[in-house]
Amino acid sequence: MKQSELFFKTRKEVPADADSINASYLVRAGFVHKHMAGAYALLPLGLRVIKKIENIVREEMNVIGGQEILMNVLQPRELWEETDRWESAVDIFYKLKDSRGKELNLAPTHEEEIVDIVRDMMKSYKDLPFAIYQIQTKFRNEPRVKSGLLRGREFLMKDMYSFAESNEQHQIFYKKAIPAYFSVFKRLGLEAKLTEASGGIFSKYSHEFQVLTEVGEDTIFYCDSPTDECDFAQNKEIAEVKEGDKCPKCGGTIKMSRGIEIGNIFSLKDKFSKPMKATFLDKGGKEQAFIMGCYGIGITRAMATVVEIYYDVTKNKMIWPAEIAPYKVHLISLNQNAEAEKLYDELRKNNIEVLYDDRDLSAGEKFAEADLIGCPTRLIISKKSLEKNGVELSENNVVKIIPINNVLKELRKNNEGR
Amino acid sequence: MKQSELFFKTRKEVPADADSINASYLVRAGFVHKHMAGAYALLPLGLRVIKKIENIVREEMNVIGGQEILMNVLQPRELWEETDRWESAVDIFYKLKDSRGKELNLAPTHEEEIVDIVRDMMKSYKDLPFAIYQIQTKFRNEPRVKSGLLRGREFLMKDMYSFAESNEQHQIFYKKAIPAYFSVFKRLGLEAKLTEASGGIFSKYSHEFQVLTEVGEDTIFYCDSPTDECDFAQNKEIAEVKEGDKCPKCGGTIKMSRGIEIGNIFSLKDKFSKPMKATFLDKGGKEQAFIMGCYGIGITRAMATVVEIYYDVTKNKMIWPAEIAPYKVHLISLNQNAEAEKLYDELRKNNIEVLYDDRDLSAGEKFAEADLIGCPTRLIISKKSLEKNGVELSENNVVKIIPINNVLKELRKNNEGR
Numbered sequence: 089m090k091q092s093e094l095f096f097k098t099r100k101e102v103p104a105d106a107d108s109i110n111a112s113y114l115v116r117a118g119f120v121h122k123h124m125a126g127a128y129a130l131l132p133l134g135l136r137v138i139k140k141i142e143n144i145v146r147e148e149m150n151v152i153g154g155q156e157i158l159m160n161v162l163q164p165r166e167l168w169e170e171t172d173r174w175e176s177a178v179d180i181f182y183k184l185k186d187s188r189g190k191e192l193n194l195a196p197t198h199e200e201e202i203v204d205i206v207r208d209m210m211k212s213y214k215d216l217p218f219a220i221y222q223i224q225t226k227f228r229n230e231p232r233v234k235s236g237l238l239r240g241r242e243f244l245m246k247d248m249y250s251f252a253e254s255n256e257q258h259q260i261f262y263k264k265a266i267p268a269y270f271s272v273f274k275r276l277g278l279e280a281k282l283t284e285a286s287g288g289i290f291s292k293y294s295h296e297f298q299v300l301t302e303v304g305e306d307t308i309f310y311c312d313s314p315t316d317e318c319d320f321a322q323n324k325e326i327a328e329v330k331e332g333d334k335c336p337k338c339g340g341t342i343k344m345s346r347g348i349e350i351g352n353i354f355s356l357k358d359k360f361s362k363p364m365k366a367t368f369l370d371k372g373g374k375e376q377a378f379i380m381g382c383y384g385i386g387i388t389r390a391m392a393t394v395v396e397i398y399y400d401v402t403k404n405k406m407i408w409p410a411e412i413a414p415y416k417v418h419l420i421s422l423n424q425n426a427e428a429e430k431l432y433d434e435l436r437k438n439n440i441e442v443l444y445d446d447r448d449l450s451a452g453e454k455f456a457e458a459d460l461i462g463c464p465t466r467l468i469i470s471k472k473s474l475e476k477n478g479v480e481l482s483e484n485n486v487v488k489i490i491p492i493n494n495v496l497k498e499l500r501k502n503n504e505g506r
Numbered sequence: 507m508k509q510s511e512l513f514f515k516t517r518k519e520v521p522a523d524a525d526s527i528n529a530s531y532l533v534r535a536g537f538v539h540k541h542m543a544g545a546y547a548l549l550p551l552g553l554r555v556i557k558k559i560e561n562i563v564r565e566e567m568n569v570i571g572g573q574e575i576l577m578n579v580l581q582p583r584e585l586w587e588e589t590d591r592w593e594s595a596v597d598i599f600y601k602l603k604d605s606r607g608k609e610l611n612l613a614p615t616h617e618e619e620i621v622d623i624v625r626d627m628m629k630s631y632k633d634l635p636f637a638i639y640q641i642q643t644k645f646r647n648e649p650r651v652k653s654g655l656l657r658g659r660e661f662l663m664k665d666m667y668s669f670a671e672s673n674e675q676h677q678i679f680y681k682k683a684i685p686a687y688f689s690v691f692k693r694l695g696l697e698a699k700l701t702e703a704s705g706g707i708f709s710k711y712s713h714e715f716q717v718l719t720e721v722g723e724d725t726i727f728y729c730d731s732p733t734d735e736c737d738f739a740q741n742k743e744i745a746e747v748k749e750g751d752k753c754p755k756c757g758g759t760i761k762m763s764r765g766i767e768i769g770n771i772f773s774l775k776d777k778f779s780k781p782m783k784a785t786f787l788d789k790g791g792k793e794q795a796f797i798m799g800c801y802g803i804g805i806t807r808a809m810a811t812v813v814e815i816y817y818d819v820t821k822n823k824m825i826w827p828a829e830i831a832p833y834k835v836h837l838i839s840l841n842q843n844a845e846a847e848k849l850y851d852e853l854r855k856n857n858i859e860v861l862y863d864d865r866d867l868s869a870g871e872k873f874a875e876a877d878l879i880g881c882p883t884r885l886i887i888s889k890k891s892l893e894k895n896g897v898e899l900s901e902n903n904v905v906k907i908i909p910i911n912n913v914l915k916e917l918r919k920n921n922e923g924r
Contacts, residue, residue, distance in 0.1 A: 095573045095636055097627045121623045123578045129623060130576040138576070155513045158548040158556070160541045161579065161612075161643060162600075162660050182580075182610075184602035186659070187647045192600075194579075194612075205539045205547055209515045218513055225579060225643065229605045241604070242580050 089415070090432075091445040095132050098457050109303065110392035111236025113399055113406050117460040119414070126233035126241030133461065134391070136414040138244065141276060141390050142223050144411065145246045148272045152264045154221045154248055159201045161225065165191035167200045170364050180228045194227035199360045199382060202249045206378065207366035213253045216368065216378075217261055221248035223387060235305065237392035238348060244387035251378045253370060255357070258379045262355060265383050269297055269351050276390055277409025278397065280350060283308055285323040293355035296323060298347030303396050308347040309333075313340030323347075348393050349386075356380040398462075406462030415443040417499065418463035422451050422470035431469065431479070431492060438496055465502070467495065507833070508850075509863040513550050516875050527721065528810035529654025531817055531824050535878040537832070544651035544659030551879065552809070554832040556662065559694060559808050560641050562829065563664045566690045570682045572639045572666055577619045579643065583609035585618045588782050598646045612645035617778045617800060620667045624796065625784035631671045634786065634796075635679055639666035641805060653723065655810035656766060662805035670797045671788060673775070680773060683801050687715055687769050694808055695827030696815065698768060701726055703741040711773035714741060716765030721814050726765040727751075731758030741765075766811050767804075774798040816880075824880030833861040835917065836881035840869050840888040849887065849897070849910060856914055883920070885913065 096118035105122065106112035114120045119134035130138055146156065168174040174193075182194040195201070202220060210216070226245045233239055248265075252258035266282065273280040280297040298308050298321065307324035309331065318338040322329065329336065331344040358377035361367070367375045391412075398407045410416060417435060419442050421428030432444040443463060445454050451470075458466060468480040478489040483502060490498050514536035523540065524530035532538045537552035548556055564574065586592040592611075600612040613619070620638060628634070644663045651657055666683075670676035684700065691698040698715040716726050716739065725742035727749065736756040740747065747754065749762040776795035779785070785793045809830075816825045828834060835853060837860050839846030850862040861881060863872050869888075876884060886898040896907040901920060908916055 093571070093636075095575070095627075095638055118627075121626065123619060123622075124580070124582050127578045127580050129578055129619065131623075132573045132575060135574055135576050153511070155550045156553055157513070157550060158553050160545045160547055160660055162542070162545050162645070164542050179605070182602055182604065184600055184612075186600065187597070187649050194602075201541060201547065204541075205549075208539065209513075209536075218511075220513055227580070231605050242578055 089132075089443055091443060092447045094443070098460050106236070107234045108236030108238065108392075108396075109399060110238060110395040113395050113460070114237065114392070117406060117462070120237065126230060126239075128237055128240065128388075133414040137391050137408070137412050138387060140412040141387055142244075142246075144275045145223065145272055145385055145387065148268045148275075149219075149221050149246070149248060151271075152219070152261070152268045154219045156222060157205075157220055158222050158224060159195070159198050159205075161194050161227070163193045163195045163201065165193070167204060168193065171200055171360055172363070173200070180230070182227050182229045195224075196226055196228045197382075198222070198224075198247055199249065199356070199380075200364070203360050203364045203366045203378075203380075206251060207361075207364060210251070210368060210378075212368055213370050213376075217250065217252040217257050219248055219250040219261060219383075221246055221383070235303070235392075237388050238303075238396070239305070240388060243389065246385040246387060248383040250381040250383070252381075253368065253376065253379065255355075255379055258355065258381055262353065262381050265353050265381075266295070269353070269383075269385070272385065273297060273299075273350065275409075275411050277394060277412070278350065278390070281308065281310055281321040281347070282319060283310070283321040283323050283347065284326060285352070286325045293357075295353050296347075296349045297351035298323075299350055299393055299397065300345040300347050301393075301396055302346055304346035304348040306347045306349055308345050309342050310345065311335035311338060311340045312343040313338050348389070348396070350390055350393055351383075351385045353383045354381060356382055403459060404456070405459035408462045408464060410464045413441075413464050414461065415441045415463050417442040417465045417467060418445065418458050418461065419443070419467045420445045420454050420458060420469070422454070422468065424469045424471065424474060427474060427492070428469045431467070431495060434496065435499075440496075440499060465499065507550075507861055509861060510865045512861070516878050524654070525652045526654030526656065526810075526814075527817060527819075528656060528813040531813050531878070532655065532810070535824060535880070538655065544648060544657075546655055546658065546806075551832040555809050555826070555830050556805060558830040559805050560662075560664075562693045563641065563690055563803055563805065566686045566693075567637075567639050567664070567666060569689075570637070570679070570686045572637045574640060575623075575638055576640050576642060577613070577616050577623075579612050579645070581611045581613045581619065583611070585622060586611065589618055589778055590781070591618070598648070600645050600647045613642075614644055614646045615800075616640070616642075616665055617667065617774070617798075618782070621778050621782045621784045621796075621798075624669060625779075625782060628669070628786060628796075630786055631788050631794075635668065635670040635675050637666055637668040637679060637801075639664055639801070653721070653810075655806050656721075656814070657723070658806060661807065664803040664805055666801040668799040668801070670799075671786065671794065673797055676773065676797045676799055680771065680799050683771050683799070684713070687771070687801075687803070690803065691715060691717075691768065693827075693829050695812060695830070696768065696808070699726065699728055699739045699765070700737060701728070701739040701741050701765065702744060703770070704743045711775075713771050714765075714767045715769035716741075717768055717811055717815065718763040718765050719811075719814055720764055722764035722766040724765045724767055726763050727760050728763065729753035729756060729758045730761040731756050766807070766814070768808055768811055769801075769803045771801045772799060774800055821877060822874070823877035826880045826882060828882045831859075831882050832879065833859045833881050835860040835883045835885060836863065836876050836879065837861070837885045838863045838872050838876060838887070840872070840886065842887045842889065842892060845892060845910070846887045849885070849913060852914065853917075858914075858917060883917065 120128040285296040311318040311320035320337040333342040361378040435442045466482045538546040703714040729736040729738035738755045751760040779796040884900045
């Protein structure tokens with residue numbers, strides 16, 4: 089994409105109403121537009137990041153047999169009365185009435201709808217097990233929002249629901265979900281800790297995936313073993329340890345940290361299937377309620393978390409992990425558009441995602457914007473570089489001049505290393 | 507995908523509450539699940555069709571320079587008061603209040619939000635022209651719904667907005683949008699008529715893309731010229747002709763038909779930019795309001811329209827155009843899973859989308875379901891076909907036995923012909 093044509097503008101000043109690092113950077117870099125408190129529009133650069141995150145999540149959910157569907161935002165009151173959640177979860181619901189006076193809410197989660205679908209379709213143990221997921225816009229009527237895109241009123245989630253004939257069958261899938269989640273987060277460039285947690289409104293059987301960082305909303309106790317081999321971590325909500333304690337698993341030292349919860353997995357047992365009479369016939373011909381699990385990943389939140397972890401305040405820049413960067417390569421022409429355009433065409437022909445700054449601006453302005461945007465690889469074509477018949481390539485803080493003809497080879501080499 | 511693992515069930519009976527051909531077929535074939543009147547969940551097969559439609563729309567909008575973003579469902583009252591639409595369009599709004607008493611609606615369209623974004627970002631004629639689109643879930647508080655997925659309360663739309671410095675510059679894009687729309691509809695297998703129409707709440711400058719069929723909600727007068735060269739068509743709303751008249755363009759005969767509006771394009775002039783004070787500095791340094799257009803395609807509606815046009819009631823089947831079929835090939839094993847599985851693996855290795863019926867059901871049950879699902883190419887491996895060392899291939903009502911080793915070649919040949 090030529091930057092002269094890209095629908096985007098950066099801002100020099102920090103937005104007055106930015107409530108977080110992630111919102112400040114994403115707004116200033118032209119990735120998102122603040123619509124109202126807790127709701128952001130995704131502009132072309134931001135949407136590219138989000139789609140890459142979505143596709144990583146899709147790929148990893150498909151690997152463990154997840155099948156994608158798309159459920160509804162509008163939810164009829166009757167469905168949520170079946171599980172007694174119409175009144176109880178009222179504080180996070182957006183409730184409304186349609187023109188006929190029918191009461192609705194905007195779905196903050198989809199256990200009710202998926203169970204309604206499954207009870208209409210699946211009747212036999214032969215249909216089990218299966219797991220269904222969607223990537224969908226969710227709504228939470230948060231009284232206050234203060235963390236930018238980390239906690240919004242309108243945001244994208246991947247939510248998956250598993251159905252099994254028994255707790256044993258359920259556990260098999262639950263245990264497959266854990267490495268699939270780690271694969272997702274690794275590809276997003278995020279190191280997550282599997283953390284024992286309370287199930288909130290669900291049950292006591294749950295795990296959260298926490299990214300440790302000062303700006304997290306949760307308090308996490310984890311083992312800081314010198315060998316890094318112990319995976320003990322507990323949310324404060326249920327913690328049996330405190331800072332400085334010995335780790336009950338390995339004898340290492342317990343540390344306290346803040347965490348951003350970027351994913352969670354719950355065993356639901358028959359909590360939803362039983363009241364909704366979602367049953368199947370087991371091998372013996374007996375009616376049984378489905379044993380369920382649910383598995384969430386915040387898509388918008390994942391993007392915001394990456395910003396929080398990877399921004400560089402001293403250089404005023406974002407740094408995107410290669411797999412979710414809006415463009416892998418940022419090609420910057422310093423008044424050398426004839427040569428730059430040739431390279432741009434060559435990169436595109438070879439399916440390399442490239443943002444090409446072809447604009448008539450000063451080097452300083454171009455570099456400042458490129459810093460903000462944060463593509464992992466930068467190519468600069470200048471009079472100076474061309475004198476050496478070359479291009480300046482910067483990547484991972486290494487800068488070198490390489491011959492123009494070697495750019496493709498170099499990019500491919502670096503890509504393989506990842 | 508192995509059909510034994512696919513999250514899907516067909517139904518033999520027509521759903522009692524089906525209000526249309528499209529809903530009846532899509533529900534019975536397991537493509538969608540009815541959630542409530544006017545809202546359907548997309549199950550795996552239905553979501554595959556929708557994603558293919560979305561990608562065709564994306565490709566064609568990108569060709570004419572459209573850039574994709576994603577705006578918000580929640581809309582604050584203040585924004586819609588700027589254009590005086592909070593009260594006037596009240597009949598199709600879902601309105602609600604959040605926990606702080608703030609008034610919101612669920613977006614049925616996005617002129618207000620896109621103008622708000624653009625006025626924050628774009629200040630100069632140098633930024634113009636551009637066109638921005640999104641594919642997003644829309645909401646309309648319809649008092650009655652009676653056409654299945656043709657007219658829902660919650661549905662997917664592609665909406666694009668163009669911004670120009672003058673009416674002349676606007677017209678250039680408007681005229682590019684028309685062939686782009688025809689390309690979309692052609693790839694969807696739909697023959698559309700460009701129809702003059704009133705702009706509804708917008709202005710008198712608009713065109714609709716109408717698919718002529720008995721079940722359409724609109725009345726269309728069009729020229730039935732014997733040479734098929736005249737493109738005269740008008741919506742009844744503004745028609746200057748009636749059935750049997752001479753076509754004012756070519757002298758042919760005017761016919762009346764029902765139409766399904768699957769797309770529309772509007773010239774908006776400064777209708778939204780002026781009240782919202784969305785201005786840029788023109789070449790002379792003078793402040794001007796942006797000249798806008800908007801361009802819609804109903805994504806969910808397009809799927810429903812294809813069903814209405816292509817279903818075959820005598821054979822109780824759907825027939826998907828190849829480019830949007832949930833799977834291109836339906837491979838059916840009649841108790842020959844060892845041979846079928848080999849072919850299945852070969853097709854997948856060669857990136858051919860194949861649904862493989864590996865289930866332990868009778869030939870009759872398998873064929874009835876395959877008819878309902880409606881993949882364009884069917885391969886049957888049976889004892890009979892294997893006796894000839896072959897596979898039965900049916901496509902476009904032609905059935906033949908071909909050697910197993912030729913299947914790939916045959917599929918590729920047929921694909922090129924499209």
